[in-house]
Structures are given as C-alpha cells and as structure tokens.
Amino acid sequence: MSRPLKYLLIGLMWAAVAGYILWSAAAARRQRAAREVTGMVVDVKDSTSQGHLVSTAQVRSWIRRSGLRTVGAKVDEVDLQGIERLIADNGFVSRVDAYVRYDGTLHVDIRQRRPLVRLLTDGWNCYVTQEGFAFAAPRSSSLYVPVVTGSYRPPFPATYAGPVRSYVEERLGEIDRRIEELEREKYPYFRRELQNDENIRALRRMRIKRRWWRLESEKEFDKRVEELRSHKADLRRRYRYEARLVQEGIDAISARQEAERRKQKKLEKSYEDFVKLLTFVEFLEEDDFWRSEVVQIVAHTAPSGALEVDLVPRSGRFRILFGRLEEVEEKFDRLAAFYRRGLGRLGWDEFATVSVKYRGRVVCRK
Template identity: 20%
Template sequence: MKKGIRITLVTVAICLVGLLFFVIQGMNEKRIRQLTCAGVKVEFTDDFKFVTAKDVEGYLSKEYGAYIGQRLDSVNLLKIENILDGKSAILKAEAYTTPDGYLNVKIRQREPVVRFQEDNNGYYADEKGFLFPLQRNYTSMVPIIDGALPLNIERGYKGEPKTEAEKKWLSKVIDLVNYMKDSKIWAENISQITVRDNGDLVMIPRLGKELFIFGPPTDFEQKFDRLSRYYTTILPEKGNGCYSTVNIKYNGQIVCRK
C-alpha cells in the first residue's frame, strides 16, 4: 500500500473516532438534560458531627425549594453552595450533579480549637478566629475558657470579633491552646481556663486543687516552664493540696499561696 494511501486511511480513521466521540458525548449530554433529580447524596470530608445529612436536606428544602423531580441541568448549584456556606458550622460546600441523576453535596465543617462559655452563651472559635455558636448535634472536645471574657459576642453570632482588641486577644488565646495541644502534656492535664476580672488567665488542672495564675496569654514557653518546675520540684516536697494558688505569671518567680 502506498504511503499516501496509508496516511489518508489513518486520517480518516482518526476523524471517524473523533466524530464518534462527539456523537456519544452529545447523546450523553442530551440524556443528562432529560434526567430529573432523583435525590441528594451528602458526603462529609471530616469526622465532626455538627451538621448531618438530614440537616443539609432541611436547609435545601427550606431555603432552596423543590429540586427532586426537577431537570438535573436546572438545579442551581451555585445557589445551593451559597446556602450551605452560610451555615455557621460549614466551612465549605461543593455541589455537583452526576449521570445517575443525583445532586451531590460535599461538606467540609469548621474545626474548632477552643470553646468559650458565658452564663447564657457559648461558642467556638476555629484556627482563623472565626466564631460560631455551639451546635445541638455535637460537642467538640476542645479546651473550655469561661469567666470574664473580653469578647462582646451576642447569642447566635458568627464571624470574627468586632473590635481589634478582641481580635488580638482571641489570636493570642488560639496561639495558647495550640501551644498546649502541641505539647500534649498540658492539653491533657489542664481541664479548663478561667478569665478573671483583671484579665488574668487561671489554669484549672484535672488533678489537684491548685489554681495556676497564668496572667495574660503571652510568654507561653516561660510560664509553662515555671509550671513544670512546680510539678517536678515543689510539689514532690510539699505534697498535694498544700497550696491553693500558684502564680507563674511573673518572670523568674513561682509564688505559692496556701
């Protein structure tokens, strides 16, 4: 077979394959356009339980309206994502449809690093300082801070703190709880943190009666070093329950009071 004929046949074959591909693609697109939405499938990319699949269905039913039974290509995916992104415990939602006729929603929830508790109000903060309310479905096991919180947060609020002073304080507290988490030993041994009226943080241990006066959320390494020295040198000599408060906020000092 002459070279020119072979080239022509190869070219024709490639064109036929390409044409067949576009025909099949067009048929698939036509079939998808004719599909109606059979339901929603919800996937979570994390292990938190703030939001359930039933919650997602409820949000869409209430705020989007009917989608089941509607043409699949008429479902407004951007609107669905915006509705779900507006929920306080959802960090990001991704919506898409598949040829099986389903609306698919992939949910990434916010990851709290600390919980704040006031008399009649409780809320979480994530790594970036975004505040969001406690959720009825699930309680995250993170450090709890209560007392005279320098945050003016109304019930149900979501978003960043409103003032620069509040943002700065929250940022330092997040750094503190991350330091405790990274050290492991302090995250395991400190059960709660209370803020006094003068702004001092007070660490409450899981074991023992001492209250550790930490001061402002600064100089973490030095203060925890003093706390460690209390446990390794003073406590073995004096015994449990000898002191009611241990002040570690001053540089170079461990002030113990009965």
C-alpha cells in the same frame, strides 16, 4: 494520491471525529437530563475524633425544609448551586460541593471547619479556628476542644461569623472615616477663624488723624479719639468672643476625634489579646501533658486592662493563676517543676490557688 487530496481527507476525517464527539456529548447530556435523581448521599469529609459540627441528618433536614427538589426530580431540575449556598450559609461549613453522578445519585460533599477553641464567655458561645475564623456554635455540636469561660469580651460581636481580622479592619476603617468626617466639620470653624484674624488685623490698623483742613479743635479731636477707642474696645471684645467660640467648637470636635482614636487603640489592643489567647490555646494543644491536664481556661481583664487567664486543672482542687499571656513557656516550665517537686510531696489538695504570675516564682495560697 496528491498531497492536497491527502490533507483534505485527513481534515474530513478529523472533522467527522469531532462531530461524533460533539453529538455523543449532546446525546449524553440529553439522556442525563431526562434521568431522575434516584438517591442522595451526604458525606461530611472531615468528621474526626474531636466530634462533629454538622451531621448528615442535619444536612438532609436543611435541604428538605428548604423546598429544593432532589430525589425524584429530573437532573436538570436540581438546583445544585442553591444546595451549595444553603449549606455554605452556615459559618461552620468551609466548603460544599453538590453534584449528580451518571447513576442518578446526588452527592453533597461537605468540609467542616476545624475549631481551635470554644468561647463560652459572657454573652458569647462560638467556636474560633486556628486562622481566627469565628462562628456561632451549632446547637447539636459536640467538639472536644479547649473551652474559654469568664468575663472576657472578644473583639467581635456574639453574632458575628467570619474572619475576626476582617471584622477588626472594617471597624478600624469606619473609625478612620469618622475621624476624617469630624476633621471636615472643622472647616467652617477654620474659615471663621481666618476671618476673625483678618478682622483683628484690620482693627489694629484703624487710626485717626486730626482734621487740620477743617480747623478741627483739640477738643473735637479728643472726642473722636475717645469714640474710636470705645468702638475698638467693642470690636475687640466681639472678636475675642468669636475666637473663644471658634476654639471651643474646634476643641469639641478634637475631643470627639480623640475619643474615636481611643476606640481604635482599644480595639487594636483587644485584637492583640485575642491573638495571644489563640496562640496560648495552640501551645496547650501541642503539649500532650497540658492538653489533658487543663480542663478549662478562665479569661478576664485585669484592672490594668491586660488580658489574664486562670487555669482549672484536672488534678487537685486548686486553681492556677497564670496571669498575662507572656513568657508562656517559662511559666509552664515553672509549673511543671512545681508539679513534680512540690505537689508530689505536699499533696494535691493542700492549696486553693497556685500562682505563676510573678517572674521566677510559684506562689501558693491555702
């Protein structure tokens, strides 16, 4: 057999194999499309001992109320992307995959977010993950995570769902744009200021000379000098008034800009405190003893503007005044030593408050 004929036969053979594969795939697709969905399986992948944010019954209820076709519909009629969007719209769901297997079963695999803390402060009821993703607490959620109460106000609205850092950066960007817009509002005042400065320079250049060629008398000359002085005085008052108006306008806009900058600093400080709070809760969760001992974190803003926390312990009837979220490990070491050497001898119900706010000391009050 010649080489060209051999290559031709091999090419035809591979073409036939490829054609068969394509035909088989198309036939399988047609057969699958004609098949009906026989059942639905909802699997929440990461429900743990902490509890759950979403249950299979909830997911089935969402799909049923949405009107999306599932069981009994042709496979091609099932809107898999619509099902995924419907479930993903809930902020506590991190990922959802919907697909139909060859046996006709619709599978919905869900991964829920893993909250680090629950904020139950004034007006807020939400979970926050370790990465700083916030979402409203579902009505039927039952997660065993640390709870923060008190008058603390997080750096995002109570209805917000998403990465907190993204929200803060967006707000900071909006403030930057407002400051730039306010700067542009100064431009007309700057033009007025330049024109007024030019008028003042022109005023200073105004001179009067005696008209010798007209045989002007000294009396006539003095009269003209007096008229010029009066005119210049009027212009000087007008230009000074204009300068004051211009400066007042610029100062008013500058004050508004400064107010926006204060908002920026306040928001940045609020976010910094928020990160400190998450780090603090993470520290508690990593320590077996304090994770079981601290049952509640009460957060509030001190008169100085700093974020401070109190801790409600499981043991005793006292409250731990922890103070600022600084030197956290050293404060807990002091507190642990006091637990072992102080409360063990004096009694767990002896004090109303135990404070570790002050460096190197534990201050107790009855």
